[in-house]
Amino acid sequence: MNIKGKTILLTGATGGIGQAIAMELAKAGAELILVSRDSEALLRLRQQLPGQHRVFSADITDEKALRRLQVFCQQQGALHGLINNAGISQFDMVAQQDYAAQIKVNLLAPMQLCQQLLPQLQQQADAFIVNVGSAFGSIGYPGFSGYCASKFGLRGFTEALKRELGAGKLQVLYFAPRATHTGINSAAVVAMNQQLGNQMDSPEQVAAALLSQLKASQSRRFLGWPEQLFVRLNALFPALVDKALQKKLAVIEKYAATKS
Numbered sequence: 001m002n003i004k005g006k007t008i009l010l011t012g013a014t015g016g017i018g019q020a021i022a023m024e025l026a027k028a029g030a031e032l033i034l035v036s037r038d039s040e041a042l043l044r045l046r047q048q049l050p051g052q053h054r055v056f057s058a059d060i061t062d063e064k065a066l067r068r069l070q071v072f073c074q075q076q077g078a079l080h081g082l083i084n085n086a087g088i089s090q091f092d093m094v095a096q097q098d099y100a101a102q103i104k105v106n107l108l109a110p111m112q113l114c115q116q117l118l119p120q121l122q123q124q125a126d127a128f129i130v131n132v133g134s135a136f137g138s139i140g141y142p143g144f145s146g147y148c149a150s151k152f153g154l155r156g157f158t159e160a161l162k163r164e165l166g167a168g169k170l171q172v173l174y175f176a177p178r179a180t181h182t183g184i185n186s187a188a189v190v191a192m193n194q195q196l197g198n199q200m201d202s203p204e205q206v207a208a209a210l211l212s213q214l215k216a217s218q219s220r221r222f223l224g225w226p227e228q229l230f231v232r233l234n235a236l237f238p239a240l241v242d243k244a245l246q247k248k249l250a251v252i253e254k255y256a257a258t259k260s
């Protein structure tokens, strides 16, 4: 897929991975509609990017704001791409989890954005949707029950949408990073990953992988090794992963307790 000259809406543009994706896409010649709640951060980001871009400040859990974003996109003319990248994560055991917040940002809002922008995207000959999931969208991980539920849901939605649209003009892609060094991960998560030996990528590595997935029009991409192996193992032999994670539970509980 060719990116140059395409108008692409990117949610979560001010975040760690979002900023890196914005830079990759801008360097490849895309014209971006950058979305997050923080209008000043959006303007700062726009200044750093090569090319011409637009910003739109919105809380994507607010349905009225989503409608305004839809109208804004219609007013801008052609829309070729939607990247649902905004996300939040809570590292806590079940009793402390705020499920509604994570489901709204990570699952409901991307589903609504796909639904609202689909007619506009389908007007283009070569358009796409990328839903940014996670390795935790395939592996249920203790301490992340709300996040896992939201990302499992997003993966299911993406697959259903892709199959519903068939081999039409609009491509629907699922992109699943593993742990990455951004603000979404608290100090407790970073320390836990260190102790458990879980590798963390840089946002730049993740953004480069997304661009390469887009260029190759690859339907699904999972980042990292051994995470890719665990995703497959969990699908085929979940009892093996049950046992492996059981051994890590005490460490996970220790770090979850430090942050509550």
Ligand SMILES: NC(=O)c1ccc[n+]([C@@H]2O[C@H](COP(=O)([O-])OP(=O)(O)OC[C@H]3O[C@@H](n4cnc5c(N)ncnc54)[C@H](OP(=O)(O)O)[C@@H]3O)[C@@H](O)[C@H]2O)c1
Pocket: 011, 012, 013, 014, 015, 016, 017, 018, 035, 036, 037, 038, 041, 058, 059, 060, 061, 084, 085, 086, 087, 088, 089, 105, 132, 133, 134, 135, 176, 177, 178, 179, 180, 181, 182, 183, 184, 185
């Ligand atoms: N970092 C990781 O370890 C990791 C691993 C796998 C997958 N991912 C996924 O990668 C994506 C990007 O995450 P990140 O690591 O870059 O996180 P991040 O640095 O915390 O950035 C999150 C972005 O989402 C936006 N956002 C959050 N709530 C929002 C809301 N209600 N309305 C509008 N925008 C909202 C934030 O902007 P404002 O706060 O300014 O609104 C920010 O731009 C997420 O989908 C995440 O689940 C991350």
